[in-house]
Amino acid sequence: MKELRKEFPNVYYEERRGKKTLFTKNTFKKNDYRRWDSERSKLCAAILKGVSQIGIKEGNIVLYLGASSGTTPSHISDIVGKDGFLFAVEFSPIMAKDLVFLAEKRKNIAPILADANKPITYSKLVTQADVVYQDIAQKNQSEIFLKNCEMYLKPGGFGLLFVKARSVDVAKKPKEIFMQVRKELEKEVVIVDYRELEPYEKDHCVFVVKKK
Ligand SMILES: C[S@@+](CC[C@H](N)C(=O)[O-])C[C@H]1O[C@@H](n2cnc3c(N)ncnc32)[C@H](O)[C@@H]1O
Secondary structure, eight states: OEEOOTTSTTEEEEEETTEEEEEEEOTTSTTOEEEEOTTTOHHHHHHHTTOSOOOOOTTOEEEEEOOTTSHHHHHHHHHHOTTOEEEEEEOOHHHHHHHHHHHHHOTTEEEEEOOTTOGGGGTTTOOOEEEEEEOOOOTTHHHHHHHHHHHHEEEEEEEEEEEEHHHHOTTSOHHHHHHHHHHHHHTTEEEEEEEEOTTTSTTEEEEEEEEO
16 A cells, blocks of 8 residues: 555545555544545545646545535545535535534544535635635535535635536536636635546536635
8 A cells, every 4th residue: 555645635545456446544543545536526536537636635624515424524524534524515404414423533533514505604604714625416516516616715725626418518518517616716815736537437527626
């Protein structure tokens, strides 16, 4: 097991026949490395696709939108470590139930049952964040992301927006959607990296951005 790179703290890898498998070092269990499944986590896919940075460091506060049952949040909880914290927003009560169980085991996660489209509704539950991470399949994905960055992201903080083209418009080509999202983002934030996620995720991309 080897450390990946200093840009990806607490992320390790094994390589077999030229194929990398990623792991995160478990914050809550000694000498435990948790396998990171690229089929179930777009952040893992983005790293394997060569994204230069993800902006998430030890001790960071992360606002995570679309936390689902907590697969990727659990790995980010390893990356930020015991001094970091993750506010995990999810609007499906069924998924949020699993998040509650996860948060019982991982003390640096707070589950929040809320709609990311209405960031004002959780203003009393979250703080300013070093990173805003979004992975939700909604038509107005970039609008939701920018609203949350405006309200909760610290100046100079990083944002990660995972875009599912088909949710924005099924009739348009994914590349057109990605270009449209890029233009919307460029008005508000600085884009520092961009990757399409195939073959891990079809018609998905990620934008890594920095708040001015
Ligand atoms: C693709 S899944 C996220 C998977 C998760 N990010 C991971 O990698 O482990 C998208 C999640 O976003 C949630 N979601 C969709 N729209 C939302 C909204 N407006 N507010 C909060 N959560 C939302 C869905 O219920 C779903 O659980």
